[in-house]
Amino acid sequence: MELLYNNRDPVYLQVVRHFKERIATGKLLSGDTIPSRRELAGQLGINPNTAQKAYKEMEEQGLIVTEGNSPSRITSDTVILGRIREELLTEAVDTFLASVNNIEVPAEQLLSLIRTRLEKKQASQSDQDLGEKGVT
Amino acid sequence: MIELVDVKKRFGLKKVLQGVSFTAPRGAITCLTGLNGAGKTTILKAIMGLTPIQSGSIRIDGSAPHQAMYERIVYVSDQLTMPGRMRIADCFTFMQDYYRNWNSDRANELLARFQLNAADKVNSLSKGMAAKLNLLFGLAMDADYMLLDEPFSGVDIFSREEIAAVFSSEMVEGRGIILTTHEIKEIEHLLDYVVMLDHGRITKQFASEDMRMEEGKSVVDVMREVYKR
Numbered sequence: 001m002e003l004l005y006n007n008r009d010p011v012y013l014q015v016v017r018h019f020k021e022r023i024a025t026g027k028l029l030s031g032d033t034i035p036s037r038r039e040l041a042g043q044l045g046i047n048p049n050t051a052q053k054a055y056k057e058m059e060e061q062g063l064i065v066t067e068g069n070s071p072s073r074i075t076s077d078t079v080i081l082g083r084i085r086e087e088l089l090t091e092a093v094d095t096f097l098a099s100v101n102n103i104e105v106p107a108e109q110l111l112s113l114i115r116t117r118l119e120k121k122q123a124s125q126s127d128q129d130l131g132e133k134g135v136t
Numbered sequence: 137m138i139e140l141v142d143v144k145k146r147f148g149l150k151k152v153l154q155g156v157s158f159t160a161p162r163g164a165i166t167c168l169t170g171l172n173g174a175g176k177t178t179i180l181k182a183i184m185g186l187t188p189i190q191s192g193s194i195r196i197d198g199s200a201p202h203q204a205m206y207e208r209i210v211y212v213s214d215q216l217t218m219p220g221r222m223r224i225a226d227c228f229t230f231m232q233d234y235y236r237n238w239n240s241d242r243a244n245e246l247l248a249r250f251q252l253n254a255a256d257k258v259n260s261l262s263k264g265m266a267a268k269l270n271l272l273f274g275l276a277m278d279a280d281y282m283l284l285d286e287p288f289s290g291v292d293i294f295s296r297e298e299i300a301a302v303f304s305s306e307m308v309e310g311r312g313i314i315l316t317t318h319e320i321k322e323i324e325h326l327l328d329y330v331v332m333l334d335h336g337r338i339t340k341q342f343a344s345e346d347m348r349m350e351e352g353k354s355v356v357d358v359m360r361e362v363y364k365r
Contacts, residue, residue, distance in 0.1 A: 005325045007354030010345045041304045047165060047326050048309055050345070 143192035170333035220259030264295030
């Protein structure tokens with residue numbers, strides 16, 4: 001697991017976000033066991049107290065469940081899991097909107113620009129994919 | 137918990153500590169930081185009873201330090217003090233013979249972790265390797281508290297990473313760590329508490345996660361504010 005920290009946001013929340021991203025992209029699935037607090041600290045290079053705090057937060061948000069002494073697991077609550085993707089996307093869009101706020105661009109122009117850029121990006125990605133396939 | 141209350145210390149006319157108060161809980165990493173001459177090393181030495189204080193009190197788990205208590209605290213100075221002609225293996229034998237709380241299993245585990253060779257002589261080690269060996273001597277002791285003076289000082293980036301990794305491992309679990317450092321940028325995400333010193337006074341102390349949460353500032357941001365004069 002690779003995680004780059006920014007030092008201005010609480011590290012434990014960055015860890016929670018890291019887990020949300022892995023869930024949203026299907027790298028972590030409902031019911032999957034997750035590393036112990038100690039293992040996580042070692043893997044992510046964080047203070048064990050921070051790992052503990054991150055797990056506590058994820059338990060409170062219902063992302064993980066811990067029963068007795070067995071390892072914690074990703075929840076099987078599909079409602080909670082479904083919300084994660086939406087939450088991450090909304091957050092990313094909000095950040096983006098804040099960053100373009102100063103430019104005072106009309107909504108229509110912004111939307112059409114996003115569409116153009118997105119299509120361009122997807123086209124270049126599929127070119128790359130084809131290229132890679134061609135090599136092998 | 138290590139607790140300092142209004143600790144004052146003079147060297148001759150020079151006031152080195154001018155009423156220092158802070159607590160360092162067990163199971164947490166507390167970092168003393170500040171520019172040169174701020175009094176960081178003096179604080180560690182005062183806790184260890186290696187230098188007398190003029191006034192104030194130092195308490196460890198609620199009581200004044202005494203001989204038996206110092207077996208539960210390890211102090212790692214910024215210099216490796218083993219004689220240069222000794223091999224690492226000989227150092228281990230020496231530690232085993234002289235310290236009741238030396239933990240051989242942990243020492244060997246750390247040897248592998250730090251990629252050190254037991255047959256190497258102390259004076260043949262690079263600066264980075266010497267720093268790792270120095271830290272190893274402290275970590276291999278069964279102790280409740282560890283005081284580390286500049287564990288990252290003058291150490292190459294790869295050794296720094298290996299040393300930093302120790303602070304996210306079971307090696308520090310349950311122990312109280314107080315460390316001093318200049319190299320705060322790379323390790324700030326590992327710190328629980330930060331105590332900033334300037335000319336023997338505490339200018340700011342805080343929990344680093346609280347600082348990020350409440351003010352959106354990194355430890356380095358706060359250092360810039362505090363020390364920019």
